[in-house]
Amino acid sequence: MTLYRNVDELDFRFADLPRIEHPDRVLMADPRDFECAYAINPHMVDERGELKRVDRELAVRQWRALHDAFAASGLTVDVVAPLAKHPDLVFCANPSLPLPRELFADGRPRLVPSRMAHAERRGEVDHVVAALRALGYVVEPLRGESERLEGMGDGIWQLGRALLFAGVGPRSDLAAWRELAERYPVRIVALELVDRALYHLDTAFASLSDDACLWWPGAFDARGRALIERLVPRPIEADADESRRFLACNAFSANGRHVFIERRCERTIAKLVAAGFDVVPLDTSEFLKSGGSVFCMKLAHGPL
Ligand code: ARG
Numbered sequence: 001m002t003l004y005r006n007v008d009e010l011d012f013r014f015a016d017l018p019r020i021e022h023p024d025r026v027l028m029a030d031p032r033d034f035e036c037a038y039a040i041n042p043h044m045v046d047e048r049g050e051l052k053r054v055d056r057e058l059a060v061r062q063w064r065a066l067h068d069a070f071a072a073s074g075l076t077v078d079v080v081a082p083l084a085k086h087p088d089l090v091f092c093a094n095p096s097l098p099l100p101r102e103l104f105a106d107g108r109p110r111l112v113p114s115r116m117a118h119a120e121r122r123g124e125v126d127h128v129v130a131a132l133r134a135l136g137y138v139v140e141p142l143r144g145e146s147e148r149l150e151g152m153g154d155g156i157w158q159l160g161r162a163l164l165f166a167g168v169g170p171r172s173d174l175a176a177w178r179e180l181a182e183r184y185p186v187r188i189v190a191l192e193l194v195d196r197a198l199y200h201l202d203t204a205f206a207s208l209s210d211d212a213c214l215w216w217p218g219a220f221d222a223r224g225r226a227l228i229e230r231l232v233p234r235p236i237e238a239d240a241d242e243s244r245r246f247l248a249c250n251a252f253s254a255n256g257r258h259v260f261i262e263r264r265c266e267r268t269i270a271k272l273v274a275a276g277f278d279v280v281p282l283d284t285s286e287f288l289k290s291g292g293s294v295f296c297m298k299l300a301h302g303p304l
Helices: 056-072 124-135 174-183 222-231 240-246 266-274
Strands: 002-004 025-029 076-080 096-099 110-113 155-157 163-168 187-192 205-207 212-215 234-237 258-262 278-282 299-301
Touching (some): 025 056, 025 124, 056 258, 056 278, 076 124, 096 299, 258 266
Parallel strands (some): 002 187, 025 076, 212 234
Antiparallel strands (some): 025 299, 096 110, 205 212
8 A cells, every 4th residue: 555754755644543452462482492592682682792691491491471461361382393493483473473353354464474584583474374374374574686675673653543663774775665555455664773782663652552652762763753743643652761771662462451561661660650551561581682673572472
């Protein structure tokens, strides 16, 4: 449909966007092989440049607690089998982008496999895509030349509306989003990411309800900030320090009421509570070492 890069181009109102259903399901990936085995983002190394050490047992407990919190909230949780030598598989939001069934006349949801920016993660894609195909997705790869697209690391659906926010920068190219905008009946808002520590859109922006988002403006250029401010009725600013250190914006809400978020983000949590959200704090310390937290540890999707 249309790719937007500038406020002047906006030709729709938020409230007029077609509705899509809230996610009722999440895909997670077995954390068996999780570790920091290479550094592809600044979180993965310490001050001396050495790879961070993950406490695998603790990581598995944290993963299990997240799994159980999702299940307890009523979400159906599917789990992808582990894949040897793929320590980042646990961030299973990244290898693909789901498009909800409401967009298609045949009522079948589509899945676009990612083109991972780093060779270390490319092997995850077929593995995750196979699991989602088995759930009923129609798989539709990119056709164009664009080199990089990291699914639901950089593609974030507005909760309840057919609008996709799309990160451009370290992991995804504008050309990939342009191809998707041309191919699908969906409006895509491209947002340039300017802070290396916030390398996926999901580290700087989360859609929390029909009208609210959590974001850290410092991760965007002036154009991106203006787009978010114009489009989202109730933007909630995350704490700057918590955004960069604890990935405060890597938060998730499936129903517009409960927000899952890393528990160290105390100032951000206080703001969310003041804004009326029910916060579910979770410990993701081991996954923060790899540059991920609550949002990217699962792929959320609507009814299939
Ligand atoms: N180590 C992984 C990477 O750099 C972490 C990915 C976390 N995902 C996210 N969307 N923030 O790719």
